[in-house]
Amino acid sequence: MANGAGFHLLVFGVLCGVYAFKYGCVDVGVQAILKAVPIWYLAFALARGVTERHCGRSCPKAESLGFYATQGLLLSSIGDLFLEQMAIAERLGVPEDLLFVLGLGAFLIAHLLYVVASTAHTEPSDKSHTATVSLLGTYCAAFVSMLWPNLDKPLRLPVAVYAVVLASMVYFATLRHTSHDQPAKKKTAMLGVVGAYVFVSSDSLLAFDMFVSPVPNAKLGVMATYYVAQALIFCSAFGALV
Secondary structure: OHHHHHHHHHHHHHHHHHHHHHOOOOOHHHHHHHHHHHHHHHHHHHHHHHHHHHHOOOOHHHHHHHHHHHHHHHHHHHHHHHHHHHHHHHHHOOOHHHHHHHHHHHHHHHHHHHHHHHHHOOOOOOOOOHHHHHHHHHHHHHHHHHHHHHOOHHHHHHHHHHHHHHHHHHHHHHHHHHHOOOHHHHHHHHHHHHHHHHHHHHHHHHHHHHHOOOOOOHHHHHHHHHHHHHHHHHHHHHHHHO
């Protein structure tokens, strides 16, 4: 991939492999750090790309996309740190639900930042997105309805809001893609669309496993799709800078 993105993905893959290799073999605190390190690396690489682009041929829209996507990656890593601590909530003397809500909140802000990032790189367009809105609305309503009876009352509203924001991230990524006519821009924007949908699949699997019914090898599936989603979002933002 152009301008070093391929190298960054290679390093990212190695760091993901280290996390997978050490999973369950180290203290939960160390494990949480190892989980976040690959995301921190992507954030660093993207921030550096934004800086280099700003010092060279300036492109405000691409730089804004990269800036907000970087913040989204960082907030995601904070969400990771909170969620990983749920396994030792009793030892920490912190309610497990509180750690879950804090993690959910960090990811919610991350998705809002991804929405802002997509919007910053979207051209004016009068194209209709009725099908996308209908698809996302139906899925969101169906999935929240499935989770609802299994959620403690204090968690219902946060989860419902999160689902809406997650669906919004997909919508605005799609909006960005369809607004561009240049093949290169459409290609990089499509990576963001795919990444957003993969993120939905990751969070859906996590929620189903936590609140509805245990899924075999759910942790592996959640982490694989999560890292793939973040890598695609990174590539979409990084590609806009070249």
